[in-house]
Amino acid sequence: MDSALVVGGTRFIGRHLVEELLAHDYRVTTFNRGKHDDPFEGDDRVHHVQGDRTDRKALLTAKREVEPDVVFDCVAYEPREVEHAIDVFGGVDAYVYVSSGAAYADEDVPKREDETTLESCTAEQATDDSPETYGPRKAAGDRIVFEAAERGVNAMSVRPPVVYGPHDYTERLAYWVHRVAEYDEVVVPGDGTNLWQRVYVEDVARGMRLVAEEGEPGEAYNVGDRNAVTLDRMLDLIADALGTDVERAYTSPRELEVAGLDPEDFPLYRDYPHLLDTSKVEALGYESTPVAEAMERTVEAHRENGRTGEEEGPDREDEQRLLDVLDTL
Structure with a gap:
């Protein structure tokens, strides 16, 4: 060809x-x-x-x-x-x-x-x-x-x-990159173990x-990442790429309701695991990029291009209101 x-x-x-x-x-x-x-x-x-x-x-x-x-x-x-x-x-x-x-x-x-x-x-x-x-x-x-x-x-x-990856105009992952880069603490729906392969x-x-x-x-x-990661692990990879740490406030649906939020308001959250078997394409010679390397390139590109994903998830004001309430409990 x-x-x-x-x-x-x-x-x-x-x-x-x-x-x-x-x-x-x-x-x-x-x-x-x-x-x-x-x-x-x-x-x-x-x-x-x-x-x-x-x-x-x-x-x-x-x-x-x-x-x-x-x-x-x-x-x-x-x-x-x-x-x-x-x-x-x-x-x-x-x-x-x-x-x-x-x-x-x-x-x-x-x-x-x-x-x-x-x-x-x-x-x-x-x-x-x-x-x-x-x-x-x-x-x-x-x-x-x-x-x-x-x-x-x-x-x-x-x-x-x-x-x-770079040039992702959906900005779903950019939302989390921006949160980790700009704030000391982020709201995480559930316990961070939800798995949505990317x-x-x-x-x-x-x-x-x-x-x-x-x-x-x-x-x-x-086709998919060979090593699928949870939302929590994804935040670790983003933080590593940024050279920082981030605190997480794990929240139940009832706690999210305090700020009028739902778990599915957050990008890349899925209640039930979504995982694809990639063995068939691997038989053709397919290999996926190590997730840490792929995340590093993605984070760098999103930051260079000013992608924030702020329209893809809850407003920070709503999250902060929830964090303030959680701090009093």
């Missing part, structure tokens, strides 16, 4: 994927609407085709202009978008769809690609862009990939859990390339 088309390619996962592909001597073209700053503008190694991925004619134009060997679909959020892409690019050597760990319905620990049931998706959910339907829509895209493979299309999917963005990019090169059509591959 020599030529790669990245649908997306400028913001987060796609941006790191482009860098991964360039490092492995691919000719890379990005396809997007051009609504965000292009980090590869002026880089003659990266060609750009502007267009809306929901427009089938625009996809056909990209196909004719690029004639890619492999297509990486980073921004397919509705099942029909996967259908259109596979219809247009069905003859490529590999089509890799970015699905999600949210596609799983059953709370298995860990979740396995060939065993854990996927979410169902109604016709109404398929076109609803709310967070509540994200998992069902991704699962529907997976099923389209599997059906296409049965027709002879070299289509595969990659399922990451929460992705973190994956470093560069590892997602590496996994996608490996799946394109070595994966089997019709298969899904989980």
Whole structure:
């Protein structure tokens, strides 16, 4: 495979994927609407085709202009978008769809690609862009990939859990980085042992390339940090990267109610463990970055870019009010 088309390619996962592909001597073209700053503008190694991925004619134009060997679909959020892409690019050597760990319905620990049931998706959910339907829509895209493979299309999917790293515009992890950096004490929902596996963005990019090169059509591959960490351990890693310490106020749902808060108001909190089995992609040669190293790079990038994640979680004033109450008990 020599030529790669990245649908997306400028913001987060796609941006790191482009860098991964360039490092492995691919000719890379990005396809997007051009609504965000292009980090590869002026880089003659990266060609750009502007267009809306929901427009089938625009996809056909990209196909004719690029004639890619492999297509990486980073921004397919509705099942029909996967259908259109596979219809247009069905003859490529590999089509890799970015699905999600949210596609799983059953709370298995860990979740396995060939065993854990996927979410169902109604016709109404398929076109609803709310967070509540994200998992069902991704699962529907997976099923389209599997059906296409049965027709002879070299289509595969990659399922990451929460992705973190430099250029993460969601700022979910940036919320905690900012809290640890700026305050001596932080409010932690529960006892800090909740487990929501994450994956470093560069590892997602590496996994996608490996799946394109070595994966089997019709298969899904989980990608994730090999060593999943609890919320408490994540705070330790952030503090280590910042060269500081942080006190934690572990809180029950009843205590959080004092400030009108709920555990799920805090980013990266999940009541039940979410863990993906990554042995399948590891068989292709996948290795994840050590979590301490990945966190160091992430913290440095968030601080350099002024990301605070303050909109992603409770206001500090509410937290302080709760801390004041807890101090009196």
